[in-house]
Amino acid sequence: MAMQEQAWADALRRERAGDASRYAWFLKEYSAVLRRVVRGRLASAGLDPQEAEDIVQEVLLAIHQRRDQWDCNRPLLPWLGAISRYKTIDALRRRRSERRMRIDLSDREWASLFAAEGEPAVDSGARVEHMVSTLPRVEQSVVRKVGMEGLSPRQAAEATGMKEGTVRVAFHRGLARLLKLAQGGGA
Known part of the structure:
Protein backbone atom coordinates (compact mmCIF):
# COMPACT_ATOMS: atom_id res chain seq x y z
CA MET A 1 0.00 0.00 0.00
CA ARG A 102 -40.10 3.84 -0.12
CA ILE A 103 -43.32 1.93 -0.50
CA ASP A 104 -43.39 -0.31 -3.54
CA LEU A 105 -46.96 -0.93 -4.61
CA SER A 106 -48.19 -2.85 -7.60
CA ASP A 107 -50.45 -1.01 -10.04
CA ARG A 108 -53.43 -2.85 -8.54
CA GLU A 109 -52.48 -1.89 -4.95
CA TRP A 110 -51.87 1.74 -6.01
CA ALA A 111 -55.29 1.90 -7.67
CA SER A 112 -57.02 0.25 -4.71
CA LEU A 113 -55.76 2.99 -2.37
CA PHE A 114 -58.18 5.36 -4.03
CA ALA A 115 -61.01 2.99 -4.92
CA ALA A 116 -64.35 3.93 -3.50
CA GLU A 117 -65.96 1.42 -1.15
CA GLY A 118 -67.36 -1.42 -3.23
CA GLU A 119 -65.75 -0.14 -6.45
CA PRO A 120 -63.37 -2.64 -8.07
CA ALA A 121 -59.75 -1.48 -8.00
CA VAL A 122 -59.34 -1.97 -11.76
CA ASP A 123 -62.11 0.54 -12.47
CA SER A 124 -60.53 3.14 -10.23
CA GLY A 125 -57.58 3.88 -12.54
CA ALA A 126 -59.51 6.70 -14.18
CA ARG A 127 -60.46 8.00 -10.74
CA VAL A 128 -56.82 8.04 -9.64
CA GLU A 129 -55.83 9.84 -12.83
CA HIS A 130 -58.61 12.40 -12.31
CA MET A 131 -57.58 13.01 -8.68
CA VAL A 132 -53.90 13.39 -9.59
CA SER A 133 -54.83 15.86 -12.34
CA THR A 134 -56.52 18.10 -9.72
CA LEU A 135 -53.28 18.57 -7.79
CA PRO A 136 -51.17 21.71 -8.22
CA ARG A 137 -48.79 21.31 -11.17
CA VAL A 138 -45.61 20.66 -9.12
CA GLU A 139 -47.29 18.11 -6.85
CA GLN A 140 -48.94 16.48 -9.85
CA SER A 141 -45.58 16.06 -11.59
CA VAL A 142 -43.87 14.69 -8.50
CA VAL A 143 -46.69 12.27 -7.63
CA ARG A 144 -46.56 10.93 -11.18
CA LYS A 145 -42.77 10.52 -11.11
CA VAL A 146 -42.41 9.03 -7.62
CA GLY A 147 -45.77 7.41 -6.96
CA MET A 148 -46.75 6.21 -10.41
CA GLU A 149 -43.48 5.78 -12.31
CA GLY A 150 -41.59 4.50 -9.27
CA LEU A 151 -38.66 6.92 -9.44
CA SER A 152 -36.70 7.68 -6.30
CA PRO A 153 -36.88 11.26 -5.00
CA ARG A 154 -33.36 11.84 -6.35
CA GLN A 155 -34.30 10.54 -9.81
CA ALA A 156 -37.48 12.60 -9.81
CA ALA A 157 -35.47 15.69 -8.84
CA GLU A 158 -33.11 15.12 -11.75
CA ALA A 159 -36.01 14.53 -14.14
CA THR A 160 -37.90 17.65 -13.07
CA GLY A 161 -34.99 19.98 -12.37
CA MET A 162 -36.05 20.42 -8.74
CA LYS A 163 -34.07 19.91 -5.58
CA GLU A 164 -34.47 16.52 -3.91
CA GLY A 165 -35.90 18.12 -0.74
CA THR A 166 -38.48 19.99 -2.81
CA VAL A 167 -39.50 16.72 -4.46
CA ARG A 168 -39.95 15.03 -1.09
CA VAL A 169 -42.08 17.86 0.27
CA ALA A 170 -44.21 18.06 -2.88
CA PHE A 171 -44.71 14.28 -2.88
CA HIS A 172 -45.88 14.22 0.74
CA ARG A 173 -48.18 17.20 0.20
CA GLY A 174 -49.56 15.61 -2.95
CA LEU A 175 -50.24 12.32 -1.19
CA ALA A 176 -51.94 14.12 1.68
CA ARG A 177 -54.21 15.93 -0.79
CA LEU A 178 -54.95 12.69 -2.66
CA LEU A 179 -55.87 10.90 0.53
CA LYS A 180 -58.14 13.76 1.52
CA LEU A 181 -59.80 13.61 -1.89
CA ALA A 182 -60.15 9.82 -1.67
CA GLN A 183 -61.85 10.17 1.71
CA GLY A 184 -64.37 12.56 0.23
CA GLY A 185 -62.81 15.83 1.35
CA GLY A 186 -61.74 18.58 -1.00
CA ALA A 187 -58.17 19.27 -2.04
Whole structure:
Protein backbone atom coordinates (compact mmCIF):
# COMPACT_ATOMS: atom_id res chain seq x y z
CA MET A 1 0.00 0.00 0.00
CA ALA A 2 2.93 2.35 0.67
CA MET A 3 4.08 2.11 -2.96
CA GLN A 4 0.55 2.69 -4.18
CA GLU A 5 0.18 5.72 -1.92
CA GLN A 6 3.45 7.14 -3.24
CA ALA A 7 2.34 6.65 -6.84
CA TRP A 8 -1.03 8.28 -6.15
CA ALA A 9 0.56 11.17 -4.25
CA ASP A 10 3.01 11.66 -7.11
CA ALA A 11 0.12 11.72 -9.57
CA LEU A 12 -1.64 14.43 -7.54
CA ARG A 13 1.54 16.47 -7.28
CA ARG A 14 2.04 16.17 -11.03
CA GLU A 15 -1.58 17.19 -11.60
CA ARG A 16 -0.84 20.44 -9.78
CA ALA A 17 2.00 20.95 -12.24
CA GLY A 18 -0.43 20.47 -15.14
CA ASP A 19 -0.11 16.74 -15.92
CA ALA A 20 -3.76 15.85 -16.54
CA SER A 21 -2.95 12.34 -17.76
CA ARG A 22 -1.41 11.36 -14.40
CA TYR A 23 -4.45 12.73 -12.61
CA ALA A 24 -6.75 10.70 -14.88
CA TRP A 25 -4.62 7.65 -14.11
CA PHE A 26 -4.95 8.32 -10.36
CA LEU A 27 -8.74 8.65 -10.60
CA LYS A 28 -8.99 5.38 -12.52
CA GLU A 29 -6.74 3.53 -10.07
CA TYR A 30 -8.37 4.95 -6.94
CA SER A 31 -11.89 4.37 -8.24
CA ALA A 32 -11.13 0.65 -8.78
CA VAL A 33 -10.02 0.28 -5.16
CA LEU A 34 -12.85 2.45 -3.86
CA ARG A 35 -15.46 0.51 -5.87
CA ARG A 36 -14.49 -2.75 -4.12
CA VAL A 37 -14.63 -1.12 -0.69
CA VAL A 38 -17.99 0.55 -1.32
CA ARG A 39 -19.56 -2.65 -2.69
CA GLY A 40 -18.47 -4.43 0.48
CA ARG A 41 -19.93 -1.69 2.67
CA LEU A 42 -23.22 -1.75 0.80
CA ALA A 43 -23.46 -5.52 1.04
CA SER A 44 -22.67 -5.53 4.76
CA ALA A 45 -25.32 -2.84 5.30
CA GLY A 46 -27.89 -4.98 3.52
CA LEU A 47 -28.11 -2.62 0.57
CA ASP A 48 -27.75 -3.35 -3.13
CA PRO A 49 -24.05 -3.45 -4.12
CA GLN A 50 -25.15 -2.34 -7.61
CA GLU A 51 -25.49 1.19 -6.21
CA ALA A 52 -21.74 1.39 -5.60
CA GLU A 53 -21.06 3.34 -8.77
CA ASP A 54 -23.16 6.32 -7.66
CA ILE A 55 -21.27 6.50 -4.38
CA VAL A 56 -17.89 6.09 -6.09
CA GLN A 57 -18.75 9.02 -8.37
CA GLU A 58 -19.78 11.16 -5.37
CA VAL A 59 -16.46 10.40 -3.67
CA LEU A 60 -14.42 11.11 -6.80
CA LEU A 61 -16.24 14.40 -7.30
CA ALA A 62 -15.52 15.41 -3.69
CA ILE A 63 -11.84 14.50 -4.10
CA HIS A 64 -11.69 16.47 -7.33
CA GLN A 65 -13.31 19.52 -5.75
CA ARG A 66 -11.01 19.41 -2.72
CA ARG A 67 -7.77 18.26 -4.35
CA ASP A 68 -6.15 21.63 -3.75
CA GLN A 69 -6.75 21.19 0.01
CA TRP A 70 -4.42 18.20 0.29
CA ASP A 71 -1.09 19.19 1.83
CA CYS A 72 1.42 17.44 -0.43
CA ASN A 73 3.91 17.25 2.47
CA ARG A 74 1.53 14.97 4.36
CA PRO A 75 0.46 11.38 3.67
CA LEU A 76 -2.25 11.04 1.04
CA LEU A 77 -4.16 7.97 2.27
CA PRO A 78 -5.55 9.52 5.47
CA TRP A 79 -6.82 12.47 3.44
CA LEU A 80 -8.38 10.21 0.79
CA GLY A 81 -9.75 7.93 3.47
CA ALA A 82 -11.49 10.75 5.33
CA ILE A 83 -13.25 12.05 2.23
CA SER A 84 -14.16 8.56 1.08
CA ARG A 85 -15.40 7.48 4.49
CA TYR A 86 -17.59 10.53 5.08
CA LYS A 87 -19.08 10.50 1.57
CA THR A 88 -19.77 6.76 1.81
CA ILE A 89 -21.39 7.09 5.24
CA ASP A 90 -23.58 9.96 4.01
CA ALA A 91 -24.66 7.94 0.98
CA LEU A 92 -25.39 4.86 3.10
CA ARG A 93 -27.54 6.94 5.45
CA ARG A 94 -29.47 8.42 2.52
CA ARG A 95 -30.05 5.00 0.97
CA ARG A 96 -31.22 3.49 4.25
CA SER A 97 -33.58 6.42 4.73
CA GLU A 98 -34.90 6.14 1.15
CA ARG A 99 -35.40 2.41 1.62
CA ARG A 100 -37.43 2.98 4.80
CA MET A 101 -39.53 5.68 3.14
CA ARG A 102 -40.10 3.84 -0.12
CA ILE A 103 -43.32 1.93 -0.50
CA ASP A 104 -43.39 -0.31 -3.54
CA LEU A 105 -46.96 -0.93 -4.61
CA SER A 106 -48.19 -2.85 -7.60
CA ASP A 107 -50.45 -1.01 -10.04
CA ARG A 108 -53.43 -2.85 -8.54
CA GLU A 109 -52.48 -1.89 -4.95
CA TRP A 110 -51.87 1.74 -6.01
CA ALA A 111 -55.29 1.90 -7.67
CA SER A 112 -57.02 0.25 -4.71
CA LEU A 113 -55.76 2.99 -2.37
CA PHE A 114 -58.18 5.36 -4.03
CA ALA A 115 -61.01 2.99 -4.92
CA ALA A 116 -64.35 3.93 -3.50
CA GLU A 117 -65.96 1.42 -1.15
CA GLY A 118 -67.36 -1.42 -3.23
CA GLU A 119 -65.75 -0.14 -6.45
CA PRO A 120 -63.37 -2.64 -8.07
CA ALA A 121 -59.75 -1.48 -8.00
CA VAL A 122 -59.34 -1.97 -11.76
CA ASP A 123 -62.11 0.54 -12.47
CA SER A 124 -60.53 3.14 -10.23
CA GLY A 125 -57.58 3.88 -12.54
CA ALA A 126 -59.51 6.70 -14.18
CA ARG A 127 -60.46 8.00 -10.74
CA VAL A 128 -56.82 8.04 -9.64
CA GLU A 129 -55.83 9.84 -12.83
CA HIS A 130 -58.61 12.40 -12.31
CA MET A 131 -57.58 13.01 -8.68
CA VAL A 132 -53.90 13.39 -9.59
CA SER A 133 -54.83 15.86 -12.34
CA THR A 134 -56.52 18.10 -9.72
CA LEU A 135 -53.28 18.57 -7.79
CA PRO A 136 -51.17 21.71 -8.22
CA ARG A 137 -48.79 21.31 -11.17
CA VAL A 138 -45.61 20.66 -9.12
CA GLU A 139 -47.29 18.11 -6.85
CA GLN A 140 -48.94 16.48 -9.85
CA SER A 141 -45.58 16.06 -11.59
CA VAL A 142 -43.87 14.69 -8.50
CA VAL A 143 -46.69 12.27 -7.63
CA ARG A 144 -46.56 10.93 -11.18
CA LYS A 145 -42.77 10.52 -11.11
CA VAL A 146 -42.41 9.03 -7.62
CA GLY A 147 -45.77 7.41 -6.96
CA MET A 148 -46.75 6.21 -10.41
CA GLU A 149 -43.48 5.78 -12.31
CA GLY A 150 -41.59 4.50 -9.27
CA LEU A 151 -38.66 6.92 -9.44
CA SER A 152 -36.70 7.68 -6.30
CA PRO A 153 -36.88 11.26 -5.00
CA ARG A 154 -33.36 11.84 -6.35
CA GLN A 155 -34.30 10.54 -9.81
CA ALA A 156 -37.48 12.60 -9.81
CA ALA A 157 -35.47 15.69 -8.84
CA GLU A 158 -33.11 15.12 -11.75
CA ALA A 159 -36.01 14.53 -14.14
CA THR A 160 -37.90 17.65 -13.07
CA GLY A 161 -34.99 19.98 -12.37
CA MET A 162 -36.05 20.42 -8.74
CA LYS A 163 -34.07 19.91 -5.58
CA GLU A 164 -34.47 16.52 -3.91
CA GLY A 165 -35.90 18.12 -0.74
CA THR A 166 -38.48 19.99 -2.81
CA VAL A 167 -39.50 16.72 -4.46
CA ARG A 168 -39.95 15.03 -1.09
CA VAL A 169 -42.08 17.86 0.27
CA ALA A 170 -44.21 18.06 -2.88
CA PHE A 171 -44.71 14.28 -2.88
CA HIS A 172 -45.88 14.22 0.74
CA ARG A 173 -48.18 17.20 0.20
CA GLY A 174 -49.56 15.61 -2.95
CA LEU A 175 -50.24 12.32 -1.19
CA ALA A 176 -51.94 14.12 1.68
CA ARG A 177 -54.21 15.93 -0.79
CA LEU A 178 -54.95 12.69 -2.66
CA LEU A 179 -55.87 10.90 0.53
CA LYS A 180 -58.14 13.76 1.52
CA LEU A 181 -59.80 13.61 -1.89
CA ALA A 182 -60.15 9.82 -1.67
CA GLN A 183 -61.85 10.17 1.71
CA GLY A 184 -64.37 12.56 0.23
CA GLY A 185 -62.81 15.83 1.35
CA GLY A 186 -61.74 18.58 -1.00
CA ALA A 187 -58.17 19.27 -2.04
